[in-house]
Amino acid sequence: MKKFVLLLGIILAASSVFFLNKKDHKQIQVKKRVEKKETASTVAATEVEPKEEKIKIAIDPGHQKEQMSEQEPIGPGASETKPKVSSGTEGCTTGIPEYQVNLEISMRLKKVLVSRGYEVYMIRESNDVRLSNRERAEMANKSGSEIFLRIHCNSDENSSVHGALTMCPTDANSYCTEIIDDSQNLAKTIETSLCRETGAQNRGIIQTDQMSGINWCKIPVTIIETGFMSNPEEDRKLSDEAYQDQLAEGIADGVDIYMKNK
Numbered sequence: 304m305k306k307f308v309l310l311l312g313i314i315l316a317a318s319s320v321f322f323l324n325k326k327d328h329k330q331i332q333v334k335k336r337v338e339k340k341e342t343a344s345t346v347a348a349t350e351v352e353p354k355e356e357k358i359k360i361a362i363d364p365g366h367q368k369e370q371m372s373e374q375e376p377i378g379p380g381a382s383e384t385k386p387k388v389s390s391g392t393e394g395c396t397t398g399i400p401e402y403q404v405n406l407e408i409s410m411r412l413k414k415v416l417v418s419r420g421y422e423v424y425m426i427r428e429s430n431d432v433r434l435s436n437r438e439r440a441e442m443a444n445k446s447g448s449e450i451f452l453r454i455h456c457n458s459d460e461n462s463s464v465h466g467a468l469t470m471c472p473t474d475a476n477s478y479c480t481e482i483i484d485d486s487q488n489l490a491k492t493i494e495t496s497l498c499r500e501t502g503a504q505n506r507g508i509i510q511t512d513q514m515s516g517i518n519w520c521k522i523p524v525t526i527i528e529t530g531f532m533s534n535p536e537e538d539r540k541l542s543d544e545a546y547q548d549q550l551a552e553g554i555a556d557g558v559d560i561y562m563k564n565k
């Protein structure tokens with residue numbers, strides 16, 4: 304009997320050691336698997352860096368080489384029509400067409416915005432396009448952009464008139480009700496920053512519901528009339544690279560402020 308108890312004791316002791324070992328082994332295995340998993344996820348994390356989503360800005364350099372006199376509705380459901388794209392103005396001194404100056408300023412604005420971390424969607428980068436104002440707005444709507452900047456130059460019968468202004472819809476606009484407040488805010492912010500940077504006379508904000516390129520918009524939009532090509536001094540400035548850079552910086556400052564306060 305004593306022998307049997309002793310034997311039983313030995314068997315129990317041996318088996319407990321065996322099971323303990325097995326348990327330990329299992330734990331180690333689990334631990335190893337966890338370690339392996341962690342290593343795998345660390346590798347994956349370094350391989351695929353978290354991509355920062357950039358804010359996209361749409362820029363429309365106004366007009367183009369050939370005007371399009373065919374008519375299009377001035378807004379969704381409108382019976383009133385306007386030419387698809389007018390010819391724009393030209394420099395009274397330089398003779399340079401507005402579409403060319405608009406493109407030059409827009410390309411500089413693109414460069415500044417990209418350097419500040421934005422993504423830029425250009426409606427056109429060539430003068431040789433055929434895009435109506437409605438089409439331009441629809442391109443901007445589909446582009447995934449937060450805002451739409453339409454770059455233009457102005458003209459007046461009185462050659463002494465100079466300065467910058469921006470345009471946006473009125474409170475009563477029935478075509479783009481969703482973007483009225485934001486567009487008014489955007490127009491105001493950019494007008495202020497553009498004039499601060501360039502020293503251009505601040506001609507304020509024009510609220511209008513007659514612009515197809517605004518009425519067809521589903522994202523906040525402003526038309527930026529950077530200066531008067533009918534004024535000799537401002538005409539020369541608008542084609543000056545340093546002044547174009549100032550315009551671009553001023554507009555970009557406005558974009559920064561608008562985005563920060565959004």
Ligand SMILES: [Zn+2]
Pocket residue numbers: 365366391392401455456457
């Ligand atoms: Zn224009």
